[in-house]
Amino acid sequence: MRFLILHESPGRIRLRADGERMSTQQADLLENWLLKQRDIKQVSVHESTLSVTVHYEMDRDALCRMLAGFSYENAASEVEFPSHSSRAMNREYEEKIVFLILSHYAKRLFLPVPFRHVICAIQSMPRIIHGLKTLLQRRMTVDVLDGAAIGASLLTGDFSTAASVRFLLRIGETLEEWTHKRSVDNLARSMALQVEQVWRLNGSTQEAVRVSDILPNDLIVVHTGNVLPFDGIIESGDVMINQASLTGESVPAAKFPGTAVYAGSVVEEGNCVIRVTGTVGENRYDRIVRMIEDTERLKSSVESRASNLADRLVPWCFGLSAFTWLLTGNVTRAVSVLMVDFSCALKLSMPLSVLSAMSEAGHHQITVKGGKFMEQLSEADTVIFDKTGTLTHACPTVVRIEAFHGEKADEMLRIAACLEEHFPHSVANAVVRAAKEQGLDHNEMHSEVEYVIAHGIATTIDGKRAVIGSAHFVFEDEGVRILPEDMTRFNELTNSLSWLYLSIGGILSAAIGISDPLRPEAAETIEALHENGLKKAVMLTGDNQNTAEAIAMQLGLDEFLAEVLPEDKADYISREQGEGRSVVMIGDGINDTPALSLADVGIAIGSGAMIAREIADITIAAEDLRELVYLKQLSNRLMKRIHNNYRFVIGFNGSLIFLGLLGLLSPAASALLHNTSTVLLSMHSMTELMGEKKPIQGTA
Secondary structure (H helix, E strand, O other), X not given: OOEEEEEEXXXXXXXXXXXXXXXXXXXXXXXXXHHHOOOEEEEEEEOOOOEEEEEEOOOHHHHHHHHHOOOHHHHHHHOOOOOOOHHHHHHHHHHHHHHHHHHHHHHHHHOOHHHHHHHHHHHHHHHHHHHHHHHHXXXXXXXXXXXXXXXHHHHOOOHHHHHHHHHHHHHHHHHHHHHHHHHHHHHHHHOOOOOOEEXXXXXXXXXXXXXXXXXXXXXXXXXXXXXXXXXXXXXXXXXXXXXXHHHOOOOOEEEOOOOEEOOOOEEEEOOEEEEEXXXXXXXXXXXXXXXXXXXXXXXXXXXHHHHHHHHHOHHHHHHHHHHHHHHHOOHHHHHHHHOOOHHHHHXXXXXXXXXXXXXXXXXXXXXXXXXXXXXXXXXXXXXXXXXXXXXXXOOOEEEEEEEOOOOOHHHHHHHHHHHHOOOOOHHHXXXXXXXXXXXXXXXXXXXXXXXXXXXEEEXXXXXXXEEEEOHHHHHHHOOOEOOHHHHHHHHOOOOOOEEEEEEEOOEEEEEEEXXXXXXXOHHHHHHHHHHOOOOEEEEEOOOOHHHHHHHHHHXXXXXXXXXXXXXXXXXXXXXXXXXXXXXXXXXXXXXXXXXXXXXOEEEEEOOOOHHHHHHOOEEEOOOOOHHHHHHHHHHHHHHHHHHHHHHHHHHHHHHHHHHHHOOOOOHHHHHHHXXXXXXXXXXXXXXXXXXXXXXXXXXX
């Protein structure tokens, strides 16, 4: 396929695809195919203009060659075609809006006045009847006000105003429905699975394969902390499953052999073998959508307050209208008051503001699972950091291997990698990566592995118990011995590295030194968070007291706790909340999940464990802690915009009511000004809060 280069700058290129038109399916296919390619960071495809914008980190000539070789036929065989297209949904609603506008003005231009009046009366009856039914149910809602406003216009012979009000209400309802579906769709996609490989059981051995190679009835092994990429039936193993992303309930459920489990669930405890019954993520999207539709837990309280306030203002509108009629005897003035409906602006601008903020966060690789969490983040006063993989560099590195008990360093690293590859975490990834860099093959050589949260891993190799983990786990819990001839070298291990200890048969076999430097932006981030409203910054770490104290002083933290376990982190958050603080927890590992669940806002670093990303309310994919500052400022600005919208809606519409009461505005003018302000406010609510530049310091 041919592409014409329209504009380019370093790392960004904008092209026009060859051809006369591009379908929404082809646009989805091209976008998904490009995103699957290595070193492609961001893609935007506009099918209406055939425009393609690509942000990349690869060689420019290599990108051009790759694009030149693209074809829809080949791409369809390489990437999974989306079963739910947001692009198609957007096109559907765009066409609905255009049809409503064209049909409304076509009737005005081409139909005789008597016909327009008859059509207006017929089309208005459903709203009038619905308003009457609502009133008979003793509910005074915006539907009653809308029906009364249209009915009053018809009774006074003002068919033009009745038609305009009905038209603008339909536009508002369509926009609100579109906004809701986009919000649900974006959220469901943000919770989509990002699993690339699984462990398939082949006889008695496990082999790592791509998820696309798995077929129904295959047996896969899922370890503690991993996500189920398929629907299936448990063949063996008792496990605790977290189904928060499917049911909204974060309390783990016990699952046994013969029990059905579903894609997207996370194994919190135990290991299991699953017989696959469905393809990747099959029906997961629909289940998530149903979960979101059935619960208000993701809606921010300001959105709920906006909806409730609109209904509470209805009796006042009727009261003012009746008062105006009694005072003046002028039906036109009374109807002018009825024309002003607070609901459209309140109910539409609030969710649009939240959706726009969530979308803006998404452009910076920040996934927010609901407007509720942005509101809570703006109100938070305490931020708690895990250390490893969060405050420290995202990519810990193995820098030293000390072999004991006559073992060879390469062999010990190979065994360590074989164990650690089952449990993705920043430190485990470092071990696996070191073995790969040294060309060490680490095929399965052990029995079933057991992960002990925040401690280590245990298994059996050649009939001997093998463990790898922290000093507390290896020496205290497991009672591993150090041979006398190894004691001197063991005591000389430097305190400047973090150490993983490997034991086979109860004897210390190796110590693996991990260099885990602090992120260079960590101190700047904490300072900026302080300046943006977070009063207290805390670090919780399993390190010893001296190391933790040195890091806390270096970063300017307000408080720290050393040598903590996962339950200690959760207990600390509970105490902070008990003292009236609103807590944000930031972590990346399996051991952070209890704290992430308990915090008012749980934020996971994208490079961390899958279970942390699934449980967290917000996920930051970028490898830069300063994105936290951006997110905090974005949340602050969102709440500022929402409160400004409140003041504008109440003030402007209140003025329209007052002018109508004085007889200075006709019903048609009131309806026009009210609905015009609603459209303009909604358009303003969709504008960017932060723009391209990401401020780091100073208050938002």
